[in-house]
């Protein structure tokens with residue numbers, strides 16, 4: 001095996017550029033070949049152990065019995081069973097996965113655990129198969145988190161009833177500390193996190209103190225941008241939907257404006273309208289695999305301002321501070337296309353592409 005790995009690295013610079021593929025399943029990259037074979041073997045191993053889902057109690061008993069040999073808890077085993085049972089209900093998705101062998105168990109479990117309780121399979125199957133099919137060369141494969149969010153957004157419905165909105169979470173955290181929160185929708189939680197984080201930054205205090213100030217009515221004035229589509233559904237920049245009750249509550253308090261594509265400016269700084277537009281397009285840091293949310297990102301001139309780069313949404317991307325520094329130090333290079341896809345180039349010649357994921361896309 002050691003020899004084989006050395007051999008792979010010798011071949012590494014050869015890249016397939018003629019067709020669409022995920023960069024981590026590049027058919028011309030021997031390193032990808034090796035990892036693909038491991039994923040395939042891993043899935044085959046768990047298929048061999050897979051009990052019939054109809055015998056759920058027996059499956060649980062089997063999971064408990066297998067756990068010691070696997071060296072993990074029973075949930076580790078059950079997650080893998082669930083992932084494969086769910087995959088069997090998604091023939092189109094399964095066909096894509098078993099052609100490319102690009103998904104590891106972290107991603108399969110994201111599918112399994114998010115879809116375990118649904119009843120209508122055909123629609124999500126077609127959507128997921130398309131989502132997991134590469135749309136261009138060197139595309140970055142969606143992470144487990146992105147797959148989970150894609151499914152949730154596709155299924156649409158957010159939790160909505162007064163009971164679930166009336167649950168307080170208060171857990172002791174040792175040393176006279178507690179974790180305190182409320183149970184709410186993804187969209188509301190994301191909006192509140194942004195409000196607390198930005199208040200904390202503006203007042204230069206901790207997030208706990210920022211929340212305290214907000215409760216006392218003494219928080220800093222921060223503006224949160226939310227986005228309403230043509231159908232009247234309200235979203236966060238990342239595309240998470242508010243349910244009707246939440247949207248009504250928000251509309252009573254919020255001002256509205258029309259979001260138009262801002263025009264380029266000669267100034268260095270991006271305007272507030274540009275920031276709102278870019279946040280809604282990118283949602284989070286555009287570096288491959290990074291998910292730092294928009295309100296904690298810088299706006300980067302993809303082609304540097306001092307090299308003639310324009311201050312415009314077409315030449316902008318969101319980057320977290322860490323990845324902004326990597327780019328500024330020229331350890332990685334980036335180029336943005338008209339479609340807002342960003343092509344990243346690494347020191348060894350590898351390239352990959354990230355796609356915008358915000359509510360505008």
Ligand SMILES: [Zn+2]
Pocket residue numbers: 285286287290291292319320321322323
């Ligand atoms: Zn980042």
